[in-house]
Amino acid sequence: MTPSARVQAAIEILDQVIASARDDGPPADAIVAGYFKTRRYAGSKDRRAVRELVFSAIRHSAERPDSGRAAMLAIAPELFDGSPHGPAAVREGETGAKSGIVPHWLAAELSPLVQASEQRALLDRAPLDLRVNVARASREAMLAQFEGSQATPLSPWGIRMPADSRVSDHAAFAAGLVEVQDEGSQLIALACWPADGERILDLCAGAGGKALALAAAAPGAEVIASDTNLRRLGNLPPRADRAGARIATLLLDAPREAEGLRDLAGTCDLVLVDAPCSGSGTWRRNPEGRWRLAPERLERLIATQRRVLDLAAPLVRPGGRLVYAVCSLLAREGVGQASAFLSRHSSFIATDTGLAAGRLDGVGRLLTPGHEGTDGFFIARFDAS
Structure with missing residues (x-):
């Protein structure tokens, strides 16, 4: 493929990524892989080059571009020369997508700890x-x-x-x-201080990455992983078998999760709430996440976090602990959510996570790509009296 042909391929992929971000479809990685499955003629060097163009364009624009052409024009205008198999030449007055790191509407939501000097790290390539x-x-x-x-x-x-x-x-x-598993995710499991003999519930387990970490740290604990997503939770048993971990799975029926959790009320030594969130702490891995987020979606996520925390509270036994975590750098999802939980649940007190990493952020700690070199996470611990 010529350089211009690679740009045209990137434009076609970016059009799909933009539509998928708008409609909450598959991630960019999956779209790139699917594109080349039907184009066997593209060699490995071409595939790598096109992928790099796609993700460079995604990282360039904080706001969702109007089109793949606009996204690519912003980073490779010299290749819009009308060459065969390439994009049409630049039209008079045509401009590329604007550059940016944080979507304009979201800037005020960032934690004050995430200063402008470290925001570039939000899009660095992650190890x-x-x-x-x-x-x-x-x-x-x-x-x-x-x-x-x-x-x-x-x-x-x-x-x-x-x-x-x-x-x-x-x-x-x-x-x-x-x-x-990103180092930041590992630190969440460390902040739980799991111990043998404990009953541990990973309430929003997803595919079970943190449940696996908890089971490895405390092989003698009873670890339960629950979620409402059958597909994601179904990924855990083979992973647990491979790791030699004993983890029970509990599929919950939304919105009747409380019924499925009734038998665990007041019996858990530890409940981990790794809540659904904006994912703003993982932009370096999923930069198109900025294009997926909208004010109304953020409000729904914040409401879900509040609801899950309230589901978790009665499951913790007296003397037990609840750990709240979000892969977010937004204040309302982190310290704001943690403070609101304490105002609703007087039987809990905030205690230190015991982590040396992260900066104090109200009652919790904030990890960021620019400061710790991890994905971004807010972590707080609450002890039940």
Whole structure:
């Protein structure tokens, strides 16, 4: 493919990404993969080059562009020269999409801790972090098995790999000795302080990444992973089998989750609420997430977080703890949500997470790409009296 033909391919993909972001469809990675499944003529160098163009264009624009053409014109105007198989030449007065990091409407929602000087890091390319299954292996042993790896600076379970590393075909991955997990996510599990003999509920477990981390840290605990999404929760059992972890799954029926949780009332030593959120802390991995978020969606997410926290509160036994986390850098989803929870539930008190990482943010801690080098997370702990 010529450079102009690569740009045209990127435009076609970006048109799909823009439509998918608008309609809450599949992510950009899946769209890129699907595009090339039907275009076998494209070699590996072409696929890599087009993918890089697509994600460079996505990172360039904070607001969702009008079209893939506008998105690409902003980063490669010199290739709009009318070449065969390439995009049509630039029309008089035609301009590309505007550059930006944070959508204009969202800037006021950011935590004050995320200063302008560190916002560029929100779009930096993220490394590949692995979590060692400490129930079955040591970090030192795994560092020796993964060439080019290094220990993560904050999590004692973590290994950091170059961004382009492939681990799915590594023997240690197949044996369940490591899992792909950002260091920030590992720190959430560490903030839970799981212990053998405890009943632990991961209330919004999704595919179970944090449930697996909790089970590895406390193999003698009873770990329960619950969610309302059958497809995502269904991914956990084979992962648990591979890791040698004992994790029970509990599929909840929305909006009647309270009925499904009734038998757990007042019995949990730990409830982790890793709540649905804006995902603003993961923009470096999913930069098109900025294009998916809208004011009305943010309001729905904040309402869901409040509801899930209120579902979690009666499940914690006296003396137990509730850990709230969101992969968000927005104040209303983090410290605002945590403070509101305390105002509604007088039987809980905020206590320190015990993490050395992160900056204090009200009753919790905030991790950011620019300060800690992790994905962005807010984490707070509440103890039940």
